[in-house]
Amino acid sequence: MIIHNTLGQQDEEFKPINSGRINIFVCGPTVYDDFHIGHARTYIFFDVIAKFLRNTGYSVFYLQNITDIDDKIINRAKDENKKYYEISDYYFNEYVNTMDKLKINSINYYARATLYIKEIRAQIKVMIDKGYAYETSDGVYFSVKKFKDYGRLSNQNLNGIIKNSRGTINENKKEPEDFVLWKKTKPGEPYWESPWGKGRPGWHIEDTAITETYFGPEYDIHGGGSDLIFPHHEAEIAQMRSISGKKYLARYWVHTGMININNEKMSKSLKNFIKVNDILRDYKPEHLRFAMINANYNTSIEFSDELLNNSRDNVDKINNFYNKMEKIENITGNYNVNENEMIKKINETMENNFDTRSLIRDLFEFISSVNKNMDNISMETAKKIIKVMNYINNFLCILYDKSNEYNNEKLIDTMIEIRTNMRNNKMYEISDYIRKKLEENSIYIEDNGTKTEWWIKD
RNA sequence: GGAUAGGUGGCAGAGAAGUGAUGCGUGAGACUGCAGAUCUCAUUUACUUGGGUCCAAAUCCCAACCUAUCCUCCA
Numbered sequence: 001m002i003i004h005n006t007l008g009q010q011d012e013e014f015k016p017i018n019s020g021r022i023n024i025f026v027c028g029p030t031v032y033d034d035f036h037i038g039h040a041r042t043y044i045f046f047d048v049i050a051k052f053l054r055n056t057g058y059s060v061f062y063l064q065n066i067t068d069i070d071d072k073i074i075n076r077a078k079d080e081n082k083k084y085y086e087i088s089d090y091y092f093n094e095y096v097n098t099m100d101k102l103k104i105n106s107i108n109y110y111a112r113a114t115l116y117i118k119e120i121r122a123q124i125k126v127m128i129d130k131g132y133a134y135e136t137s138d139g140v141y142f143s144v145k146k147f148k149d150y151g152r153l154s155n156q157n158l159n160g161i162i163k164n165s166r167g168t169i170n171e172n173k174k175e176p177e178d179f180v181l182w183k184k185t186k187p188g189e190p191y192w193e194s195p196w197g198k199g200r201p202g203w204h205i206e207d208t209a210i211t212e213t214y215f216g217p218e219y220d221i222h223g224g225g226s227d228l229i230f231p232h233h234e235a236e237i238a239q240m241r242s243i244s245g246k247k248y249l250a251r252y253w254v255h256t257g258m259i260n261i262n263n264e265k266m267s268k269s270l271k272n273f274i275k276v277n278d279i280l281r282d283y284k285p286e287h288l289r290f291a292m293i294n295a296n297y298n299t300s301i302e303f304s305d306e307l308l309n310n311s312r313d314n315v316d317k318i319n320n321f322y323n324k325m326e327k328i329e330n331i332t333g334n335y336n337v338n339e340n341e342m343i344k345k346i347n348e349t350m351e352n353n354f355d356t357r358s359l360i361r362d363l364f365e366f367i368s369s370v371n372k373n374m375d376n377i378s379m380e381t382a383k384k385i386i387k388v389m390n391y392i393n394n395f396l397c398i399l400y401d402k403s404n405e406y407n408n409e410k411l412i413d414t415m416i417e418i419r420t421n422m423r424n425n426k427m428y429e430i431s432d433y434i435r436k437k438l439e440e441n442s443i444y445i446e447d448n449g450t451k452t453e454w455w456i457k458d
Numbered sequence: 459g460g461a462u463a464g465g466u467g468g469c470a471g472a473g474a475a476g477u478g479a480u481g482c483g484u485g486a487g488a489c490u491g492c493a494g495a496u497c498u499c500a501u502u503u504a505c506u507u508g509g510g511u512c513c514a515a516a517u518c519c520c521a522a523c524c525u526a527u528c529c530u531c532c533a
Binding site: 006009026027028029030036037038039040041042043070071072151154155156157176177178179203223224225226227228229230231232234235255256257258259260263264265267268269270291294295296298299300301302304306307309310311313314317320321324357358360361362364365368371372374423426428431432435444445446447448449453 | 460461462463464469470471472479480481482483489490491492493494495496497525526527528529530531532533
């Protein structure tokens with residue numbers, strides 16, 4: 001399997017540290033605001049790859065952190081006259097609910113930063129003891145110059161960074177590039193006890209404390225949005241490697257591209273972000289999933305209504321096809337498929353740096369080919385096709401749910417039989433009315449010659 | 459200014475030297491009472507620009523231009 005590694009900027013053959021097992025960590029959100037489509041892009045992609053890897057036989061532990069203490073949370077709490085945890089609990093809850101709606105259910109564990117204060121303190125202590133960190137009047141800082149590989153992940157030149165650094169105004173640190181590990185509390189702010197006084201952890205330290213707890217000092221894959229490469233992931237590497245003395249934090253670094261709106265990055269700070277819940281009013285989760293995986297993960301996506309409409313049409317096409325396969329009852333047919341060969345090919349496509357775009361292209365070519373031979377497909381072949389479709393769906397999750405399937409199939413069959421009789425007697429007005437009423441109840445019908453098919457679309 | 463990824467048809471998006479991918483959209487036709495789905499054909503002087511290499515360049519080389527992201531808030 002080939003993975004494009006941000007560390008080194010090249011495609012590399014993937015080898016897990018422990019054969020057959022993969023530890024993957026993806027940076028989760030800071031829970032102070034609504035879930036937006038930029039989050040969706042990253043988390044849908046990693047959901048697809050975690051599920052894919054499990055399908056191919058790996059045991060995958062997928063861990064995600066939740067930043068539930070941060071200046072933004074504190075500020076929001078202040079604005080709304082609430083406790084900081086009322087904000088973080090609320091948005092964490094919303095986050096988990098939205099993940100569920102998007103069928104992102106591959107994450108083994110959400111680790112909330114505030115539950116790992118003990119581990120964070122322990123890591124900071126080691127860094128101080130080893131001379132990588134120092135205490136000042138307002139906090140504990142990591143001394144970037146002490147860690148010689150700082151900048152290697154992002155190819156940043158430290159001199160350039162210093163020249164252009166900003167946001168150093170109120171902080172009391174030795175060098176502008178140094179970053180905070182522990183922030184000493186100001187009046188009215190939440191705090192935890194520590195050897196360096198009351199305070200709270202810096203942003204970067206949560207992740208290494210959490211990953212060390214579950215994975216140890218080195219693990220396989222670290223993922224996140226490309227906007228986190230510098231400084232966040234660079235800082236994580238500096239922290240953990242200065243503690244462990246090892247060559248790596250994560251072996252492979254995988255970064256997802258940004259979502260653009262009107263040719264500009266969508267972000268919370270630009271206030272141009274689109275909430276997932278707003279999208280889900282007009283589109284299904286499958287449409288958003290498709291839109292996100294119909295691009296290669298490391299490129300930026302220009303978001304628009306057209307993109308979603310296009311995705312909806314594509315997903316409809318796939319679902320229509322699937323429904324037709326389920327309805328096939330022919331005993332004979334010459335068209336054949338080799339389902340094991342197909343699954344092998346699907347795996348090969350995905351193993352080439354998770355090439356979902358090529359997979360989708362191949363899927364459409366396949367659907368087209370089967371459609372051309374629709375009259376020549378036996379039930380046996382249809383079952384093989386369904387097996388392949390289900391295999392793809394295990395990780396793409398683009399087939400619609402049929403959870404509200406009706407039990408009274410016989411009643412629907414009866415109604416359709418009545419309608420067929422009316423049509424045979426050219427009573428079209430009333431038969432169209434029946435069709436319309438069924439559609440209003442999510443039952444869609446299709447007349448194919450003498451046969452009428454129906455299915456439920458929620 | 460530095461770093462990174464890019465620039466392909468109405469849109470999305472493959473290809474990495476020689477047959478104009480694939481899907482959507484649009485137009486026409488087939489099937490159909492209609493609708494839907496599906497099929498067929500068309501949309502075909504598509505590859506940012508300028509040089510170069512080559513029998514042959516979207517693809518390789520050089521230069522320029524343009525776009526996005528990062529350079530201590532961010533998925």
